[in-house]
Each structure stands twice: as structure tokens, then as C-alpha cells.
Amino acid sequence: MQQLQEKPGVKIGLETHVQLNTKSKIFCPCQNPSVLKEEPQPNTLTCPTCLGMPGSKPSFNKHVLLLALKIALALDCHIPDSIFFSRKTYFYPDMAKNYQITQYEMPLAKGGSIRITAKGKEKEIRIRRINLEEDPSKLVHSEKCCLADYNRSGIPLAEIVTEPDFSSPEEARLYVQKLETIMEYLHAYDSSSLAVIKSDANISLSGGERVEIKNITGAKEVEQALKYEIIRQQNMLRMGKKIEMSTVSWQPELGITKLMRAKETEEDYGYIFDPDLTAINTVRYIPGVQKELPEMPDAKHERFIRSYRISDKLAESLVSEKELADLFEKAAHIDARAAASFIAGYLKKTLNWSNLKYRNAGLEDRWVLDIIGMLKNRRITDRNAEMAARKMVEEKLSPKQIVEKHGMEREDATTNTEISIERLLEKNKKAVSDYRRGEKKALHFLVGLAMKETRGKIDSLELKNLIIRAIRNKRN
Numbered sequence: 001m002q003q004l005q006e007k008p009g010v011k012i013g014l015e016t017h018v019q020l021n022t023k024s025k026i027f028c029p030c031q032n033p034s035v036l037k038e039e040p041q042p043n044t045l046t047c048p049t050c051l052g053m054p055g056s057k058p059s060f061n062k063h064v065l066l067l068a069l070k071i072a073l074a075l076d077c078h079i080p081d082s083i084f085f086s087r088k089t090y091f092y093p094d095m096a097k098n099y100q101i102t103q104y105e106m107p108l109a110k111g112g113s114i115r116i117t118a119k120g121k122e123k124e125i126r127i128r129r130i131n132l133e134e135d136p137s138k139l140v141h142s143e144k145c146c147l148a149d150y151n152r153s154g155i156p157l158a159e160i161v162t163e164p165d166f167s168s169p170e171e172a173r174l175y176v177q178k179l180e181t182i183m184e185y186l187h188a189y190d191s192s193s194l195a196v197i198k199s200d201a202n203i204s205l206s207g208g209e210r211v212e213i214k215n216i217t218g219a220k221e222v223e224q225a226l227k228y229e230i231i232r233q234q235n236m237l238r239m240g241k242k243i244e245m246s247t248v249s250w251q252p253e254l255g256i257t258k259l260m261r262a263k264e265t266e267e268d269y270g271y272i273f274d275p276d277l278t279a280i281n282t283v284r285y286i287p288g289v290q291k292e293l294p295e296m297p298d299a300k301h302e303r304f305i306r307s308y309r310i311s312d313k314l315a316e317s318l319v320s321e322k323e324l325a326d327l328f329e330k331a332a333h334i335d336a337r338a339a340a341s342f343i344a345g346y347l348k349k350t351l352n353w354s355n356l357k358y359r360n361a362g363l364e365d366r367w368v369l370d371i372i373g374m375l376k377n378r379r380i381t382d383r384n385a386e387m388a389a390r391k392m393v394e395e396k397l398s399p400k401q402i403v404e405k406h407g408m409e410r411e412d413a414t415t416n417t418e419i420s421i422e423r424l425l426e427k428n429k430k431a432v433s434d435y436r437r438g439e440k441k442a443l444h445f446l447v448g449l450a451m452k453e454t455r456g457k458i459d460s461l462e463l464k465n466l467i468i469r470a471i472r473n474k475r476n
């Protein structure tokens with residue numbers, strides 16, 4: 001019974017595969033299908049090398065190396081002077097040559113870290129290693145047979161392996177989100193293309209062995225899969241069952257994990273050095289790559305707080321999408337605080353709601369600058385700025401057109417004829433007496449009604465003052 005009360009300690013590590021943004025594949029000149037916007041016909045982007053034909057020889061794409069070095073430097077990793085590739089031997093129809101070219105003995109990079117903020121606290125997630133490897137082909141299972149699409153075979157992958165530093169599914173999600181942001185800053189990954197970021201998660205609870213969850217796409221799914229696995233393992237431990245080392249697969253449509261196999265160890269794969277590929281000297285490329293590194297999200301975050309005196313939270317939200325951070329810097333001269341709260345608040349909320357990124361929302365920078373100008377000159381209220389952001393995304397019109405079309409221009413309470421505060425108080429006597437008894441909520445309620453009646457055209461603060469004054473006058 002003692003065990004029942006104890007919440008078992010959770011340890012999570014991630015191995016995340018990023019399909020890299022290069023024109024061609026990693027070991028042949030075929031086009032890299034993951035950078036396209038639409039799925040190509042199966043098996044149209046292939047050659048003897050990525051099909052794994054006998055006698056074909058791989059040759060390493062230098063652009064993959066340069067991009068991978070950029071990632072390693074951005075994550076503060078140690079890069080060995082020389083790296084090489086190994087063959088990971090396995091038998092499965094997704095890899096016709098029966099081995100995958102990957103790295104084992106000498107990876108691209110070791111060490112390094114990524115900083116996340118979980119529950120208001122900063123935490124450093126240590127990177128163990130980064131490997132470069134080729135993606136295998138895609139197997140399409142149908143009732144009668146299994147088809148293989150070799151377009152995917154040879155897509156360059158960066159595999160980023162962490163130490164088991166996560167203590168909750170939420171931290172794992174935040175890490176994958178941060179990693180995605182970093183990759184987009186480096187142009188190593190483009191979320192608007194077909195490229196995907198997939199993770200394998202290792203999780204163990206104290207009292208049980210490590211379970212690996214395979215192939216989870218995206219950050220939110222990582223969190224869900226881990227939450228499910230924690231509950232499943234906790235239940236097993238409660239029932240006195242043993243958790244053995246195993247590999248499970250995540251079934252996103254069912255929201256459960258399914259046992260695949262008892263876990264094999266890395267040694268079971270029998271790695272050997274790939275004799276087709278020579279060792280690569282990294283030293284001569286590093287200074288050039290270093291020069292190309294952009295300002296990374298953490299540095300930008302600190303600079304935004306320092307230079308524009310905006311809150312930590314707003315700065316964090318702005319830097320999470322590079323295009324929003326750039327937009328903010330364009331708008332900050334108008335009014336930095338108004339720009340930060342409009343872009344990180346209303347605009348981002350609207351974009352998230354429509355599942356859009358700023359760069360593919362079809363908005364013009366000028367429109368956002370205009371609306372921030374209107375906020376600064378008090379031509380629009382906060383509430384209607386939020387409405388206008390929504391309309392801008394929906395209707396693809398400039399703020400001027402939207403304000404005109406929907407009658408959103410701010411008005412002075414004194415000149416507005418739509419509202420009679422007297423009538424409003426008359427109709428809501430209970431709220432008035434509640435407010436008199438000191439209930440602040442009653443005042444919010446009255447202000448809300450007044451805002452609705454004036455369709456957001458009058459500042460809430462102005463309405464609040466009018467209502468307070470009217471209630472006092474009534475008493476006299």
C-alpha cells in the first residue's frame with residue numbers, strides 16, 4: 001500500500017528527427033521531396049542510390065553538412081574535427097540495401113543544450129549528440145499488400161538526442177516547440193513545407209524499466225503520448241506488474257500506445273564503418289558557418305526586454321516565431337508596448353486559432369503597422385483592435401477598410417448617441433446595488449454591457465468612469 005501513495009519519479013529523454021531543408025537528398029542528387037509544398041507522385045524522385053541498388057555509391061551532399069554544422073553551433077555543441085558515417089544493419093522492406101547510413105561511433109556533434117521555460121522557471125535540457133542520417137522509404141500498408149514509396153528514402157535527417165532531463169510531458173512539448181523555433185530561425189526546417197519533425201521518446205518511472213515510444217509527429221502529440229504512457233505504467237505498477245524494456249508505437253487517432261517489440265539494444269544492429277564514404281574534415285567549414293549564424297531566439301528575447309522594455313512573457317511570445325519578431329521590430333518605433341501586445345496578443349491568438357503562421361496568413365506588414373498607429377492615436381479601442389485582427393485574417397482587408405466596413409472607429413462617450421448610461425443602470429438595478437455594496441464584479445458586468453451596446457467603439461476605461469459617476473449622481 002505504501003507504493004500507492006508515492007508518485008513515481010518520471011524520467012524522459014527524446015530523440016528528435018528533423019527533415020532538413022536542402023534542395024537535394026543526403027547521398028544523391030535527387031530532389032528532396034520534404035521541401036515541396038505538395039506530395040509528389042510516389043517513386044518519382046529516385047535514383048539507383050536512394051533505391052539502394054547494388055553497385056550504386058553514395059556521395060555526401062555538402063549543403064547537408066553546412067546546415068547540420070549550423071544547428072550544432074547554434075545549440076552550443078562540441079564538433080569533432082572529423083566525422084564519418086556508419087551502416088546500421090537491419091532487414092526491413094523500407095530499406096532495400098538492408099542498412100541505413102547513419103552515425104554511431106563519431107556523431108556530428110556532442111554536448112550542447114536547449115533552454116526551456118516551464119511553469120515560469122528556466123530549465124536547461126542537455127543535448128547528448130546530433131547524428132546525420134538518411135530517411136528510409138515510406139511503407140504504405142493496405143489490406144492486401146504493402147507498398148513502398150522511395151521518394152522519402154535519402155531525405156537528410158538530423159537526429160537530436162537529449163539526456164533524460166525532462167520530468168514531465170509538458171517539458172517535452174516545450175522542448176520540441178523550442179527546437180522547431182530554432183530550426184526555423186536557422187532555415188534548417190520549414191514548417192510550411194512537407195517536412196516533419198518526429199520524435200521517439202524514452203520514458204521510465206521509478207520501479208520500472210525504460211519504454212521507448214516510436215514515431216510521434218509534432219510537439220503536442222509528444223505530450224499526449226507521454227501522458228498516456230505515464231498513466232498506463234502507473235496503473236501497471238499499482239497492480240504489481242513489471243514494466244519491462246520495450247518499444248511501443250503511438251497511435252494518434254486512438255490516443256493510445258501499442259506494443260511493437262521487446263526492446264533491442266543498439267549493439268543488436270551491428271554497426272560498421274561505411275567504406276563508401278570517406279571521413280569528413282569539419283574544421284575548415286566552421287568559421288564560415290559561424291559567421292552565418294543569425295541572432296537566436298534566446299538572445300533576441302533578452303534584447304527585446306532590454307531595448308524595448310516589454311515584459312518577459314510578451315518577449316517570449318514574440319520570438320517564438322521569427323516573422324512575428326521581425327514584424328515587432330518594424331512596428332516598435334510607433335509604440336513598442338502597443339506593438340508587442342497587439343502582435344504577441346491579438347494577432348498571434350487569431351493566427352493560432354486559424355492554425356496559421358504569420359508568413360502564410362496573407363497579411364501585409366503595412367496593415368499591422370497601421371493598426372498599431374490607430375491604437376496609439378486612439379482611433380480604435382483595444383477591444384476593436386482585437387476584432388479587427390480577426391477580420392484582417394478572415395477578410396484579407398486593410399485595417400482602414402475593416403474599420404470603415406464594420407464601423408469600428410473609436411468614439412468619445414460624450415458624443416456617442418447609442419448609449420444611455422441612465423437607461424442601462426435603470427435596467428440593471430441589481431448590479432447597481434451589488435456594486436454599492438462593494439462588489440467589484442458588478443461593475444465589470446455593467447462595463448461589459450455598455451461595451452456591447454456601443455460595439456467596442458468606446459474605451460472601457462472611459463465607460464467605467466462614466467458608470468461610476470452616474471451611480472454616484474443617482475445616490476445624490
Ligand SMILES: [Zn+2]
Nearest residue numbers: 028030047050
Ligand atoms: Zn536518389
